[in-house]
Amino acid sequence: MALGKDYATQECSIARALEIVGERWTLLVVRDALYGVRRYNDFLVHLGIPRAVLAARLQALTEAGVLEKRRYQEAPPRDEYVVTALGRDLWPALRALGAWGLGLPGVQPMREFRHAPCGTDLGVVGECATCGGGPVPLEDVEILPGAGLDPDPADPVSRALARPRRLLQPVVTEPV
């Protein structure tokens, strides 16, 4: 793939980050992975993404070490994609982009994020105003339906995410 070739002369770390996650759909795949989505069909249905694009994004993210492919069934063979430590480290950037998006005209919060141990809503970069410090660990983030959420009853991922849960908690739906 010809990812990021145009950025070759841009040596800054933002440009390098965009070489990996700047392609269309990539950050939404990572978002879903952080929400606990692991399986091809679940990404497919929840993202409404063309199959070839999803396959390419999953492969590129796996090669970049953001996702890790794990066999979860042998007959027939089936893999799932689990977000790695490198992928988890993208959460503050995604949270910051999402918080910024909330300031755009007409955008309603689809999800709320709360620091589970103390119940405080997360700040714009995933920090907790009550507990202090930088972004809190992902395992401690509760994800709840927001005021703008209108779950799609035909989408099992959308249904799962309509209930309070933790980031990274696996969303497992039946194979289609």
Add this chain to the structure above:
Amino acid sequence: MALGKDYATQECSIARALEIVGERWTLLVVRDALYGVRRYNDFLVHLGIPRAVLAARLQALTEAGVLEKRRYQEAPPRDEYVVTALGRDLWPALRALGAWGLGLPGVQPMREFRHAPCGTDLGVVGECATCGGGPVPLEDVEILPGAGLDPDPADPVSRALARPRRLLQPVVTEPV
């Protein structure tokens, strides 16, 4: 322009943010604007971006309210692009992406960011561990050359950014 049409069914605020800043080059234009770059030729030389792409990105960012066009010379008429409050709010996301990029193989820091009032290096989302709270105001962020910086002597923006300065401090070079 057909920006973000594919994301139409993705109503979350991250997807909405990507509709505006997810196009190729866009976040690097915003990055340079936050570094103080304001003029077409300066973006052009510093980014090494095709002219048509730069013009399209500047127009889209202006329409989205991330940049504001200001006339700085009447004869001949010349405009510059100044980052708005909405654009400034992208800093935590850019800082988080840049901090993430530093964790990629072989990436050296091109720039360091420091909380000017106390001299503390900024955290991964632009927060100050010494002063606490979320991201510090951009005016208080000092931007310094990093270990990996190799300034381009032919690029006046690169030269200007090789010296310590503040975020948003205008980079003004002579018209080409």
